[in-house]
Amino acid sequence: MKSDLQEKVISILEKEIPEISQVKDKIKFEPPKEDKFGDFSLNAAFLLAKPLKDKPINIADKIKQILEKESIFEKVEVAGAGFVNLFLSPKFFEPVLKKAITEEMYGEIKDKNKGKVNIEFVSANPTGPLHLGHGRGAVVGNTLANLYSYSGYKVEKEFYINDAGNQIRMLGLSVYARFRQIDESDYPFPEEGYKGEYIKEIAQELYVKERDKILSMLDEDEAIEFMAEYAKNLLLEKIKEDLKLLNVEFDIWFSEKELYQTGKVQEAIEYLQGKGLIYEKDGALWLKTSQFGDDKDRVIKKSDGTYTYFAGDIAYHYDKLKRGYDFAVNIWGADHHGYFPRLKAALLALGAPENWLDVLFIQLVKLFKDGQEMKMSKREGKFITLRDLIEMVGKDPVIYFFLTKDSNTHLNFDIDLALKQSSDNPVFYVQYAYARINSVFREAKERFDIDINSINEADPTLLKEKPEKDLMKLIAIIPEELYKIAEKKQPHKITQITYDLASKFHYYYNNYKFLQKDDENLMRARLYLLRAVQNTLKTLFNIMGITPVERM
């Protein structure tokens, strides 16, 4: 709606001030911080100062005179050094409310023709349970994917399975050692092995189910490989279960191992060789990444003949590139940020457009309880897993808290706060708003026998109180805001929008009564507005994966 209005205003102005076409793209049309500055404010006068060779304030006056004649505005004012503030008339909100009520996902663009996008996230090694950082990545990635889809993109969510490297071998060794320890308690455990309890559980399970098969194997290596494969598949299933707890599901599970088995690594290297970007030195193969912005060239095939992780990753992104996405987003742990220039260089070498891939980094999550940080030690295998946290505080707080802050800043997760059932806890606050509206609807049914779904229209000119206008204004701009945060890759901002809407509703609720028989038209108009608020909340919840609770 913002853009419709924007275009309309610009075309009106263009008739009298043709110079406006020069600055068209820079014109901002935004709700100002304070209400006295109107519903929307226009910065055009500042931009026109140069081409018109006049002071912004004079130009603003001229704009005011032009726009004042339009009926969609109640009032037009000039303020500050040259802002033009526009006050909308109530009639303007009629189609907005209608849309917010009738659309299942309010504001979603149904034609997914903006482009095709791939978003790869979590991609945890299948060597153990998901930790908190993975959970944060999962929530951020999933929400971003939903925002893209909402905005009209075709989205594919992808999980890259690192099932080819040394860590899988180490997984096998770890399980094997625990297996042997069942009979021989002093059997040595590998120095770099996975020390978590889950390894013992897997070994125990194998001991019960597959003992004879393993003992009949010819050599240790065969047994280790068998165990690695067994453990990997089991852990991958657990990862899928954990993600499902957060409403996160993937479209594509891409195996690193298959890249090697199907010759795709070889293929990618040959392609780069054909472009003359690979050379041999010290018995290894190097890619000329320094030609594409990296600090130095990188090894892709080691002197012992095996490939580096980077080689697999090149082949992986070569494959992704050929699948025809307009752009791709990866979500990584922040400790990998040094790796980005290398991959970016490889993509350019492969012929990808500049900025085809963007990476969002996820910073550490720290847990707090009773005001104290809960220290975790991965080395000792002692840490709280994502699943532990979900079991402790529930799915919705986990999702919401992981989303509240920019993913590139550290997050302190306060367990006590997440469990609190009061306004201190933002998840409760927003869910309560939804439930509270439901309770109004129930009461309307009981007291006046009003079926809320039968209120399909209302006169918004009756809604002239300030909180009502604030709510309508916010509802009107929410779709645009969501498109914007998708473009800017700022999924965390959805929590701010949601909180804002809930907060405006709570204020409205506390200061006005909805169920009053003496003015039935007003009552119906207010209930109509509440329907719009509720469905907008539900749309926001759906994007995040949070449950709209009917009754708390």
Next chain:
RNA sequence: GCGCCCGUAGCUCAAUUGGAUAGAGCACGUGACUACGGAUCACGAGGUUGCAGGUUCGACUCCUGCCGGGCGCGCCA
């Protein structure tokens, strides 16, 4: 040493990406229920935006230099 990220109220974070008097929540203080759910709301106090320059109508935002914190700099994955 080099590179990336961060530095805003006592705490956790915002600031529509260069716009109007830097805003929220928590904590603190004061107040509001004959009631559609007080699981809420209102009011108050709290700031030299790490420091110093620069760019312009205008800087938390951009540029330069410093200070402090985190992370990364493998023929590991």
